[in-house]
Amino acid sequence: MSDSVSYSILDTVKETCGLFSQYELTKGELARAEELADKLENHKITVSVIGQFKRGKSTLVNAILGDKILPVGIVPVTAVVTSVEYGEKAAAVHFDNGIIKEIGFDEMSYYINEQENHDNRLAVSQVCLYCPSDFLKDGMTFVDTPGVGSVHQKNSDAAYSYVKESDAVIFMLSVDSPINQIEIDFLENAKEFASKFYFAVNKIDSIDQSDLEDYLSYCKDLLSKLMEVKEVQLFPVSAKNNIGVEKLKNTISNDCRTTVQQIIEESAKLKMRDIVASALSQIVLYRTALGMTHVEFDAKFAEMESFFEEIKAGAVQFAESFPGNARMLESHMNDIKHRLSAKVSELFGIEYHYNISEVDFFRGGKVTDDGGRDLRESFAAAVDCVCSELKDTLMAIFMHREENTYKVARRINDLNRLVRKLVKLRNQLAE
Ligand SMILES: Nc1nc2c(ncn2[C@@H]2O[C@H](COP(=O)(O)OP(=O)(O)O)[C@@H](O)[C@H]2O)c(=O)[nH]1
Ligand SMILES: [Mg+2]
Structure with a gap:
């Protein structure tokens, strides 16, 4: 992608930051837009593994990193979003209240594991790990998420909300079950935020070759319809036995090296749409309240x-x-x-x-x-x-209610101008 395009989306994000910073009302949107600007300027990409629980997401993250750092299991195991970045081995827990605590790898399970941190009762917002894997060397944040459709609503919500932060996703299916409505809904949601998809079909070790081919062609049909593309590429893997993982890993690494800016820019555009829409609905509601x-x-x-x-x-x-x-x-x-x-x-x-x-x-x-x-x-x-x-x-x-109506009218006028600017921006981003 050419530099002129890269400037334009970054410029748009920065301009919008300037607009949001004038209003207390759009503080949340400002923070999100600033984070986007930072990602664009520093080429930071976030790749998340998403899908229903027990598909083998955590096993795949371990296989890709070549290190058994995440807990896996036959019951839903991952209770919190876990990110991994390049660095000397280390771990830190981020709590909802903003507190960050460094922990040893041996303590990690206490925070991540569903059985120990049931339904995330410890109010952990994220666990951040550092691992010296080559896969992460170019500055990628690689993320394991709790499964959606898990019996634990909070874990499912965490997975849903984390998709908003992802630029690319590995969508994990497995041959032991057909694609279900929960996965379809999740994918539809992910499409709104991430610009690049890798479809991994896991557990191929547990099925005959001919059955596997049937399953793959069934997935291809369904996924290409859902993604509205002619054909999707599937990555059949056995995360547990390390089959097919290398190919997936190399494809992602290669894409990250060659088209990282394009992936981030496209995903920034998608995310800006959401940020602008959210600011708009808030301002419109507030204007009504005024x-x-x-x-x-x-x-x-x-x-x-x-x-x-x-x-x-x-x-x-x-x-x-x-x-x-x-x-x-x-x-x-x-x-x-x-x-x-x-x-x-x-x-x-x-x-x-x-x-x-x-x-x-x-x-x-x-x-x-x-x-x-x-x-x-x-x-x-x-x-x-x-x-x-x-x-x-x-x-x-709402103190202004005590002020004169002229001031209120001026404030409403000011908000109307902001709404017009945002509507214009929304239309630009939809192009
Ligand atoms: N047969 C088989 N089982 C797997 C494979 N990958 C993961 N599993 C098993 O599936 C279960 C769920 O794995 P886990 O990684 O915790 O799934 P997650 O909930 O999606 O993170 C565990 O019992 C794994 O051992 C695979 O490639 N083949
Ligand atoms: Mg897991």
């Missing part, structure tokens, strides 16, 4: 207040059912934050981002085994604090 009458606004605010009371009462009850269990409380705190965000967006049409580390009762040294009275109290206080903080924020955001 135009609300006092009566409407007061009614919504009252509804929010009664939701706070509901949350607080629920929290007290929850803490009584799990006395002294700091981890359960921490995970409940995350639920509360999600529910509050959802309510705010339902009522006021704005997205509220929590800085989770603000409320750190778990690490506040109050963990007790003696019935957990201290812990219960600090939990209740933390929930109170989260609610009142949100209330203050809402008041601040």
Whole structure:
């Protein structure tokens, strides 16, 4: 791809960053767009292995890296997204609250393994590993994801959301089951974000040659329809016995060397579409909220207040059912934050981002085994604090209601201009 094209998508991303940075409302989109600019400027590519659980994703990552670094198993094993980058062997756990902890390889399973970190109760956002494999040498981030359609909803959500960060994906199928609706849905979603697909068909060691051919031609038909292309290339592999892995690995390495910029640019374009769409829907909702009458606004605010009371009462009850269990409380705190965000967006049409580390009762040294009275109290206080903080924020955001209507009208006008610019950008990106 020519340099002029590479400048244009980077320019678009940077311009959009400039636009977003003028509005508090588009803070989340700004962060995403800035990350895209960084990827484009530094040729950073993310390749993820995705697919349903138990297809052999983790086994394949191990085979490609030539190192058994990830846990695998006959039951769903991977509970969290695990990224691997080039470097001396090392591991770090990133938690939802922003804390990062370096760990030894022997401790890794405690965080990654579904049996130990059940449904990601430890609120791990990602485990980052470093491994001196040649495959990673050119600066690739290689990612293992929990399976979709796993019985554990959170793991499935993590897999879904991680696809948004991927530029290329290895979509993993296996001969022991036909492609199902969950996989089809997941693929449809992945198509919106990743620009390059490798289809691996795993476990070929467990099937006769003639059956394998039938299976491959069935996959080819179905996948080419789904991907809307004439033909897809399949990579039949046995991750466990290291058959066919070399070919897949070489194809990816080769693509990364020769067309990395093209892959990243195309995926940046796809991601920008999503970022712009998300900014637009938020701004439009907010603009609507600005135009609300006092009566409407007061009614919504009252509804929010009664939701706070509901949350607080629920929290007290929850803490009584799990006395002294700091981890359960921490995970409940995350639920509360999600529910509050959802309510705010339902009522006021704005997205509220929590800085989770603000409320750190778990690490506040109050963990007790003696019935957990201290812990219960600090939990209740933390929930109170989260609610009142949100209330203050809402008041601040809608303070202009006390201002004169001229100012509100000007603000709405300003937002209208922003909407027009974003709509233009959206149309450009759709070309
Ligand atoms: N027969 C066979 N089994 C495999 C192969 N690859 C993985 N498995 C098995 O499939 C199960 C799930 O593997 P895992 O890598 O944990 O799957 P994931 O959930 O997709 O990460 C494990 O029992 C593996 O040993 C393969 O190539 N052939
Ligand atoms: Mg796995």
